[in-house]
Amino acid sequence: MPRIAPLAPPYPDDVQGHFDAIMRGAPPLVLFRTLAKSPRAWAKFRGGSLLDRGPLSLRDRELVIDRTCALAGAEYEWGVHITAFAAAAKLTPDEIAATVHGGSAAPVWSPAERALLAAAEALHNRAALDDPEFAALRAHYDEDQVLEVLLLCGFYRTVAYVCRGLDLPLEPGGARFPRAA
Structure with missing residues (x-):
């Protein structure tokens, strides 16, 4: 039993949009689905995630x-x-x-x-x-x-x-x- 159950589909439109942008067609990770249960945690995670291309190879x-x-x-x-x-x-x-x-x-x-x-x-x-x-x-x-x-x-x-x-x-x-x- 998960400590915090991950979000289950269907996802809210804004969350689905975030998943689509990050996962590029793959199913969203358990980590992402769990954090997305809390709008604040999900926004903070995405805001500080460094998922973009940075100055390193x-x-x-x-x-x-x-x-x-x-x-x-x-x-x-x-x-x-x-x-x-x-x-x-x-x-x-x-x-x-x-x-x-x-x-x-x-x-x-x-x-x-x-x-x-x-x-x-x-x-x-x-x-x-x-x-x-x-x-x-x-x-x-x-x-x-x-x-x-x-x-x-x-x-x-x-x-x-x-x-x-x-x-x-x-x-x-x-x-x-x-x-x-």
Whole structure:
């Protein structure tokens, strides 16, 4: 039994319009249907969601999101992103596994990707970047991109709280955390 039952179809016209815009023809996610039960929560989520194209490449964006979700134990959201974006982001199976096990220390990353993942790890562990971590990011990313990294980490940590706090069931067909090697 869900902690908060997701919205069931037929959806109100405005909510259906949001689902159509975000999901592009696919059924809406349990997360979206649950948040849409509260007009305020749904509006706040959409307003801060960073679902648009930002200053990072799709690959960099997904690495930040995937590592943040993995660190927070948010298999639901990690699985949604791996299923929806890993192929387009050209993530290999070893890289996907390293977003969960190994993180920035895994040998599969470029120096720029290592800096991204280290930033996600530092923000998760300490809610801060030290000078070397910030310098590593700035060696590869401009100010807008660094701000995007910070916002993505914070937003997806919030998403992790929602998913785990509600104990959302994993999406059918969604990726699962890989086993440790």
